[in-house]
Amino acid sequence: MKGNRAVAYMGPGKVEVQDIGYPDLVLRDGPGVNPLNVGRKCHHGVILKVVTTNICGSDQHMVRGRTTAPSGLILGHEITGEVIEVGRDVEFIKKGDLVSVPFNIACGRCRSCKERDTHICENVNPDRPGSAYGYVDMGGWVGGQSEYVMVPYADFQLLKFPDKDQAMEKIKDLTMLSDIFPTGYHGAVSAGVKPGSTVYIAGAGPVGLAAAHSAQLLGAAVVIVGDLNSERLAQARSFGCETVNLREHPNLGEQIEQILGTPEVDCAVDCVGFEASAHGTNAVEAPATVLNSIMTVTRAGGRLGIPGLYVTGDPGAIDEDAQIGTLKVRLGLGWAKAHTFVTGQTPVMKYHRELMTAILSGKAQIAKAVNATVISLDEAPRGYMEFDQGAARKYVIDPHGLVK
Ligand SMILES: NC(=O)c1ccc[n+]([C@@H]2O[C@H](COP(=O)([O-])OP(=O)(O)OC[C@H]3O[C@@H](n4cnc5c(N)ncnc54)[C@H](O)[C@@H]3O)[C@@H](O)[C@H]2O)c1
Numbered sequence: 001m002k003g004n005r006a007v008a009y010m011g012p013g014k015v016e017v018q019d020i021g022y023p024d025l026v027l028r029d030g031p032g033v034n035p036l037n038v039g040r041k042c043h044h045g046v047i048l049k050v051v052t053t054n055i056c057g058s059d060q061h062m063v064r065g066r067t068t069a070p071s072g073l074i075l076g077h078e079i080t081g082e083v084i085e086v087g088r089d090v091e092f093i094k095k096g097d098l099v100s101v102p103f104n105i106a107c108g109r110c111r112s113c114k115e116r117d118t119h120i121c122e123n124v125n126p127d128r129p130g131s132a133y134g135y136v137d138m139g140g141w142v143g144g145q146s147e148y149v150m151v152p153y154a155d156f157q158l159l160k161f162p163d164k165d166q167a168m169e170k171i172k173d174l175t176m177l178s179d180i181f182p183t184g185y186h187g188a189v190s191a192g193v194k195p196g197s198t199v200y201i202a203g204a205g206p207v208g209l210a211a212a213h214s215a216q217l218l219g220a221a222v223v224i225v226g227d228l229n230s231e232r233l234a235q236a237r238s239f240g241c242e243t244v245n246l247r248e249h250p251n252l253g254e255q256i257e258q259i260l261g262t263p264e265v266d267c268a269v270d271c272v273g274f275e276a277s278a279h280g281t282n283a284v285e286a287p288a289t290v291l292n293s294i295m296t297v298t299r300a301g302g303r304l305g306i307p308g309l310y311v312t313g314d315p316g317a318i319d320e321d322a323q324i325g326t327l328k329v330r331l332g333l334g335w336a337k338a339h340t341f342v343t344g345q346t347p348v349m350k351y352h353r354e355l356m357t358a359i360l361s362g363k364a365q366i367a368k369a370v371n372a373t374v375i376s377l378d379e380a381p382r383g384y385m386e387f388d389q390g391a392a393r394k395y396v397i398d399p400h401g402l403v404k
């Protein structure tokens with residue numbers, strides 16, 4: 001019997017590679033598995049041999065000890081793989097298919113799924129709508145930073161690449177379809193980016209860079225990326241963005257005025273979330289910073305895309321309010337400017353097929369934009385550490401050494 005090596009969260013700042021046993025088409029008990037999901041049969045699922053699986057800023061919230069993730073949780077929600085076993089109720093996905101897995105888990109049968117809101121599927125997480133692999137409070141579906149993983153509801157969820165050889169040529173781009181490319185794109189779409197728009201993107205991590213590239217694809221006239229990390233800002237400039245270093249220049253509006261001649265943009269996207277830092281040298285964590293700054297710099301009537309993650313429980317928060325997700329958001333400002341806010345997980349399935357075609361046709365260069373960097377499964381702990389230190393890279397784990 002095959003084993004299955006996987007990346008486990010062991011406690012704040014600590015991940016390790018463990019053998020967790022080969023998966024089957026059942027959700028078995030384990031760290032973080034919701035009791036109501038234990039024993040759930042998945043004849044509608046498949047087993048994938050994982051081809052690539054990426055480390056995400058969302059994983060880092062857990063690894064930094066900023067969530068209630070239990071020790072032993074198997075990480076990984078950004079999964080691309082080859083189907084090697086098919087459940088008896090799977091009709092159309094076949095053994096040998098190379099597929100992208102949306103990070104949201106969705107049944108395809110509930111009201112949300114029928115309305116294409118797969119990010120709030122009602123049937124996969126007993127606690128609340130919405131789920132993901134390898135994530136705290138998401139039902140306990142086992143993560144895919146591993147050699148093999150089980151994916152339920154395969155016919156509904158999986159995006160099959162049309163040609164395997166062609167896909168392997170572009171796998172460093174296609175691996176971004178499981179999360180950050182749709183997420184960045186969703187951020188830009190929900191901010192209303194269109195040809196000629198001026199856009200501010202908060203955060204130059206992989207999601208921010210994906211949002212910036214997406215804004216370019218949507219025809220934005222100027223894309224400005226802000227962060228406190230100069231290496232990541234240089235990465236944003238490498239594909240044509242303007243940048244603002246918020247450590248050196250805490251007044252974002254002034255910097256935008258220098259670039260555009262006006263202190264406001266048409267559209268803004270929060271690609272930071274609740275671990276946001278204040279601006280300036282020696283800045284400390286201030287979770288509402290980005291929400292308040294994007295309201296300040298977005299024109300009246302503008303739209304704010306907010307893929308950056310906000311939580312309902314944060315054991316490492318700076319104060320008691322923030323521990324339950326209550327932040328000092330200046331809603332009066334957003335109200336006065338009649339802003340529209342779009343929050344939540346990304347409904348990946350709304351976008352992944354078109355973005356796949358944009359990659360395969362050569363229109364989108366997402367791997368280059370986010371500096372995709374391939375590592376082995378054994379290098380995952382180092383990847384987590386470097387990513388946490390702010391490396392300007394998107395780490396792509398290649399568990400079987402299949403990526404050229
Ligand atoms: N909505 C979704 O479905 C979804 C999907 C993927 C990721 N996310 C979330 O998106 C966020 C970004 O993900 P990532 O992988 O790029 O994470 P990341 O941690 O690599 O990047 C965040 C960046 O924000 C910067 N930053 C901190 N404070 C800032 C401020 N005030 N202004 C500007 N930049 C600031 C940091 O220096 C860092 O470079 C995370 O919160 C992640 O959980 C959400």
Ligand SMILES: [Zn+2]
Pocket residue numbers: 055056057058059077078103179180
């Ligand atoms: Zn992710």
Ligand SMILES: [Zn+2]
Pocket residue numbers: 106107108109110111112113114120121122123
């Ligand atoms: Zn559903």
